[in-house]
Amino acid sequence: DAGVIQSPRHEVTEMGQEVTLRCKPISGHNSLFWYRQTMMRGLELLIYFNNNVPIDDSGMPEDRFSAKMPNASFSTLKIQPSEPRDSAVYFCASSPATGSPLHFGNGTRLTVT
Amino acid sequence: QQQVKQSPQSLIVQKGGISIINCAYENTAFDYFPWYQQFPGKGPALLIAIRPDVSEKKEGRFTISFNKSAKQFSLHIMDSQPGDSATYFCAASPSDTGKLIFGQGTTLQVKP
Numbered sequence: 001d002a003g004v005i006q007s008p009r010h011e012v013t014e015m016g017q018e019v020t021l022r023c024k025p026i027s028g029h030n031s032l033f034w035y036r037q038t039m040m041r042g043l044e045l046l047i048y049f050n051n052n053v054p055i056d057d058s059g060m061p062e063d064r065f066s067a068k069m070p071n072a073s074f075s076t077l078k079i080q081p082s083e084p085r086d087s088a089v090y091f092c093a094s095s096p097a098t099g100s101p102l103h104f105g106n107g108t109r110l111t112v113t
Numbered sequence: 114q115q116q117v118k119q120s121p122q123s124l125i126v127q128k129g130g131i132s133i134i135n136c137a138y139e140n141t142a143f144d145y146f147p148w149y150q151q152f153p154g155k156g157p158a159l160l161i162a163i164r165p166d167v168s169e170k171k172e173g174r175f176t177i178s179f180n181k182s183a184k185q186f187s188l189h190i191m192d193s194q195p196g197d198s199a200t201y202f203c204a205a206s207p208s209d210t211g212k213l214i215f216g217q218g219t220t221l222q223v224k225p
Contacts, residue, residue, distance in 0.1 A: 004156070031211055043157070043202065043215040056212060091156050099145060099208035104156030 002026075004105035006092050012111045018080040021108045024073055025094030033102060034067055034077050035091040043091070049075065050098060082112045117205050119216025126223050132190040134219045136203035139184065143205040147213070148177065148188045151200045160201070161188070164208075193223045 005024040013019055025032050033048040047057040052069045060067070064083070069075040079086055089109050093102040118137045126132045136146075147162035163170045163177040163186065170177045176189040190197055203216040 033213075035215075042217045045212060045214070048212060056210070093156070095211060098211040099206075100211065101147060101159045101162065102211075102213060104149075104158065106154070106156050 004092055004094050004103055006090075006105035006108050008108060009106065010109050010111075012113065013082055014113055015083055016081045017112075018078065019082045019086075019110060019112075021077040021090050021092075021110070023075045023077070023092030023105060025075070025092070026096075026103055027073065029094035029096050029103070030072075031095045031098060031100075032069060032075050033093040033095075034075070035093065035104075037089045037091060037107070038087075046077070079110075082110075084112045086110060087112050117203060117214050117216040119203050119219060121219060122217065123220045124222070126193045126221065128193065128195060128223055128225050130193050130223075132193045132197070132221055132223070133187060134201055134203070134221075135185065135187045136205075136216050137183075137185045138205050140205070140207075141184075142207040143214075145206050145208045145211075146177070146179065146186050147204050148175075149202045149204060149215075151202065151218075157202055190221075193221075195223045195225050197221060198223050 007022045034046040036044045046059045047067045049069045067077045089107045091107045093104040095102050148160045149157035150160045151157040161172045161175045163179050165181050174191045179186045201219045204213045206213045
């Protein structure tokens, strides 16, 4: 079991550029979550999917953020255009079923200059 | 009503001491209360979890105490060790969604 795999581990980009973060959940897990972690706001849930379908995206900060899950083994979080205030660590997590423990990846540290 | 409030923000404990972290919630729909441990550069990892049908759960040196009427729960780390130095997050969710809401975190430092 390789765990939840996120890429890249670090991303540095300039304001206005498009950023795509990637996540491979644990095989067999039906739920996938994207969280953002900052010192000021802690761990915030951005969006989650059940069986590849977005269930709740109320945490997505604005239209610049979008997330997709084209199949059970892959998800992306895209920011276009990026802004300095988007700088944070973005975590992907998966769970085998609704209400089961979440397994987190090691995150992508995004820096927007 | 969606918030989970965690305290203290930071904690320093001597090796062998007891570390206590507290959390409070408002939403009565929450029925799953996990604690996560996070080391620098890593994602949070599940430490221990409780559901409201019990008032206490113990796993090794880690114990969750749960007070449903007060809507509070706490993590106790017995015989704290330097290797326990990490950030601890409480969380809560309704089990029908799995949508975890996290507390702000507590940075624990255990001095040797």
